Amino acid sequence: TREILDMDPQMMEQGLGGAGHVPESEWPVKGHVRINPADRAKYPKALLTEDPATFVAKPVERMRVRKWGLDHTEEDIEAAGGEMAIMMSTMMAGNHYIGTRTPMAQFCRVLAKRKRAQLKNPEVASTLQNSLTIKISLVGCERVWRRFRVPAATSLSVLHDQVIGPIMGWARGYHGYCFEDPKDGSAFGPQKYAGYIDMMHAPMLYGYVADDRTIPLALLVQAVGDRCFYVYDLGDQFEHELVVEKVEPRDMDRPAVELLGGETMCPPEDSNGLEEKGNRSYAEFLSKYTANRASCRAAVRQIEQTASNMRDYLTGQPLPCRPLEYDLKYRQRLLSALLQGPQIRKPGSFGLGEFDEVMRECNTCKDRLKPLKWCSACHAVSYCSPDCQKADWKSHKKPCKELRAEVAGYDSD
Numbered sequence: 001t002r003e004i005l006d007m008d009p010q011m012m013e014q015g016l017g018g019a020g021h022v023p024e025s026e027w028p029v030k031g032h033v034r035i036n037p038a039d040r041a042k043y044p045k046a047l048l049t050e051d052p053a054t055f056v057a058k059p060v061e062r063m064r065v066r067k068w069g070l071d072h073t074e075e076d077i078e079a080a081g082g083e084m085a086i087m088m089s090t091m092m093a094g095n096h097y098i099g100t101r102t103p104m105a106q107f108c109r110v111l112a113k114r115k116r117a118q119l120k121n122p123e124v125a126s127t128l129q130n131s132l133t134i135k136i137s138l139v140g141c142e143r144v145w146r147r148f149r150v151p152a153a154t155s156l157s158v159l160h161d162q163v164i165g166p167i168m169g170w171a172r173g174y175h176g177y178c179f180e181d182p183k184d185g186s187a188f189g190p191q192k193y194a195g196y197i198d199m200m201h202a203p204m205l206y207g208y209v210a211d212d213r214t215i216p217l218a219l220l221v222q223a224v225g226d227r228c229f230y231v232y233d234l235g236d237q238f239e240h241e242l243v244v245e246k247v248e249p250r251d252m253d254r255p256a257v258e259l260l261g262g263e264t265m266c267p268p269e270d271s272n273g274l275e276e277k278g279n280r281s282y283a284e285f286l287s288k289y290t291a292n293r294a295s296c297r298a299a300v301r302q303i304e305q306t307a308s309n310m311r312d313y314l315t316g317q318p319l320p321c322r323p324l325e326y327d328l329k330y331r332q333r334l335l336s337a338l339l340q341g342p343q344i345r346k347p348g349s350f351g352l353g354e355f356d357e358v359m360r361e362c363n364t365c366k367d368r369l370k371p372l373k374w375c376s377a378c379h380a381v382s383y384c385s386p387d388c389q390k391a392d393w394k395s396h397k398k399p400c401k402e403l404r405a406e407v408a409g410y411d412s413d
Helices: 010-014 046-048 075-081 083-097 103-120 122-127 157-170 199-206 278-291 293-306 327-339 385-411
Strands: 129-140 143-153 179-182 187-189 228-234 238-249 258-263 344-345 357-358
Touching: 010 199, 010 344, 046 103, 046 187, 046 293, 083 199, 083 258, 103 122, 103 258, 122 129, 129 157, 129 278, 129 385, 143 157, 143 187, 143 278, 157 179, 179 199
Parallel strands: none
Antiparallel strands: 129 143, 129 238, 143 258, 179 187, 179 228, 228 238, 344 357
16 A cells, blocks of 8 residues: 555556557557557566567476466566556556557567467377366365366367356356466467456456467367466456376267266355455365364355355256265266357456357367357358368358358448
């Protein structure tokens, strides 16, 4: 609070949008990014000096890279006057980039493009044909875990909405989320469909969140032992670790996605009923519940009455709060039901707007799990790969031309 009160009044005014109305074309370039002259944010040194086309993140924090490798170093923090000064200046700087890209976004867009280019790497390309058996667990509360098998080509947006959500026990379409690759700090989440109210925390937590709809799981993990991280609820920070346990060729005679096992109930949404927020508080609650269930009756009652994930997603009926149990068969049925239905997305911002339901599939192989791209000519059908598009061209060629002609007629009118 003292650091906020002592902040430069001019900086406060500019941070609230009171100054700095300079055309973007006239913004000075520092390193490889344009910065609004009214911006007083304390950016990492690497952002202002490195070239994003060649930048390589340096491993930190037990070989885990954060924020695309652009997290503030101890030297950056000291030079800025402390973490609070960095946080406040970064929050205020956002007002200068409404309708345009922040310096972090400018830099990280190049890194994201380089990351997507890795899909052509032989190791990643070969992994796309496989299935991965993965163990997902809460970081710091490892007694909550699930084991599932999923095609490596599954897009991260589908993995979040139609796989992780139902098998873990999270409410659907409620909080925001983000996937992180610990090798380079790349972060992927709902960029275009970022209407979840807690996505406002994303720039501060991850620097930049790239669109996860076009990113397959195989881009983050390829071999046994590989791991990535998934955070659900950017406010409470329920962090999960995904570890690959087995890699095998995809068996087309088996269900594409299978829930194989799990233990312990999912934490309550919004940490309702817990003393604090997040994984650590839930771990403490489970320990207390294990030792003396009677002492947790009030908390259990509050969880059942207020946590939004204590209701069946399909029927709306209340679910019992049984912290030490995991209903495997129920979760398997829910997973199957959600995979057969539409994917849910949330457009807009700050929790406003309605949800979109999307039932897209590849027009050739009918796969709904992989990242899909529209036909660039008619934008009416989708394909999961150039091979599928070529295979379908003979039958799609005529309707594609008709659709283009119809759209052209509307435009002329």
